Amino acid sequence: MSDRRDFMGMALGGFAGLGALGALYAAKRTWDPLPSVKAGGFTTLDLSNVPENTLVVEKWRGKPVLIIKVPKNAKPNSAPNGHNENAYDDKRLVTVGGHKYMIVIGLCTHLGCIPDYFPEKNKFICPCHGGQFNAAGEVLKAPPPSPLVIPPFKITGTKVVLGEEGPEYKKLLAAGVVS
């Protein structure tokens, strides 16, 4: 008798366990981003009219993308961590139509606020916890642990397509300066 009861219990438990796993997977998938969100699209930007040392904000996949046409002298007025090199010489800049641009995702690598750009100081200051970056997106002051992230891009003439990996992006990727 008790064998049969045990069997019933185990059979029910087994199937219920399987069902629970399935339901858990379904629940996980329900919370995944929708395909339409993931497809996300590409954004094409024309950089020919971007003024020098002025922050331009564009949108890609819902995130702000920050663009600066970096001037020849983009030395930050101060750098609490000692790295006050001229941002113009930074490897992270992207050359388009003979000019150097910073193209980064405008979310602080600390917790995702949008840093403000101060052209006269040649640096960004994050409003949330006071992190700082230079005009190439390199960290000048913690808490952000790493430079601003460079999105995948492809250059065609004076235009840049965000979301596509062009040869220039792959070069940066290989050099390990993308994020």
Add this chain to the structure above:
Amino acid sequence: MAHFDPNAKPFSHKWLNERLGVDTLKRVLSTEYWIPKNINFLWAMGMVLAATFGVLLISGIFLLMYYVPTTKEAFDSVNYTIMSQVGYGWLWRHVHAVAASVVFLIIYIHMLTGIYYGSYKRGRELIWISGMLLFVAFSAEAFSGYMLPWGQMSYWAGMVITNLFSLGSLNLNGLVEWIRGDYVPGQAFLGRFFMLHVVLIPLFIIGLIVLHFGTLRLPHVNNQDGEEFDFEAEAEKWKAGKKKEAKVIPFNPVFLSKDVFVMGIYFIFFFYLVFYHFEFAMDPVNFDPANGLKTPPHIYPEWYFLWSYEILRPFSKNIGLIAFGFAQVIFFLLPFLDRSPNVAPANRRGIFKIWFWLLVVDMVGLTILGKLPPVGTWTIVGTVFADIFIALWIALPFVTKMEKPIGGK
């Protein structure tokens, strides 16, 4: 065993008693649930919390009738429709906002009362742990509710808090995107936080309140002197009519009337805030609609999260996260970190008295600092206060280990 009187009138006392045991229920849960006499108004905070939760539930139900959980309409459904079109819609909104803020004030008083009187040990560990689970559930409820008006603070608080789940250098961006259902907070995010706020978390909270009450039933509440009673013997005295001599009173109707008195005072204060000072509970920045391309100049959470936010802020990303995680869980461990057998008010417990007041001052300090912009000296002062918080908890087992046992009375 069962005996049903065929002549009992339907729904009469007898009829109900045979079917539902109403007399037994009433006795076990209220008329013979004994409360010590030597307690003060701080012991009414639990019922004040239960009542405030009731107020949140009712006002929330009315808000729900016109609120629209879409990124396009949420902001206007709250700030225009509910506030200026729906008759008395403003009342529900102000009641809900004030209650959500004040409930944390009472929770903190309730927690600090428990810490001060040592009400988390000698059989009361589960009361404390279920209470902390309530604290976590209320925090999640407050955060998810804050997302709903879809203003600037909603959006950016949502951005910053969900980013915490990338767990610093582990860079779990996939997890963050999974939680949001998008690369940034959007419709998917608003929809799921709406569900959490109005269904799932409230259900959890109700279950936890039942559990919290259940954990209280056998150990009974503590008292001002940490005195250990023989509740049965004291109860017998009361039942024998020796009400002066008995050290306990029944919860209902005797103690409840005191609870009701404190609640009366509390609700005068509460409705004063609702009608004359509701603005403290509504951040002006959240009256700008969410904009993913513009961070407000200075982001800070509601006042009740400031102390833990300030523990996160002054450090580098990874250390900040670890310190923040520490602050979130450490209170759960209190019953096990306090190594002293004494159940007594902190002022009779030597160094623990200093420990307690340092903790209070430090948390108030962190709360004030959390509201100041993260610049210059404030960053340094913030680091010091955050360090003190961590040091206090590390010191606790040692401080309490050294404590001399207080002779039982």
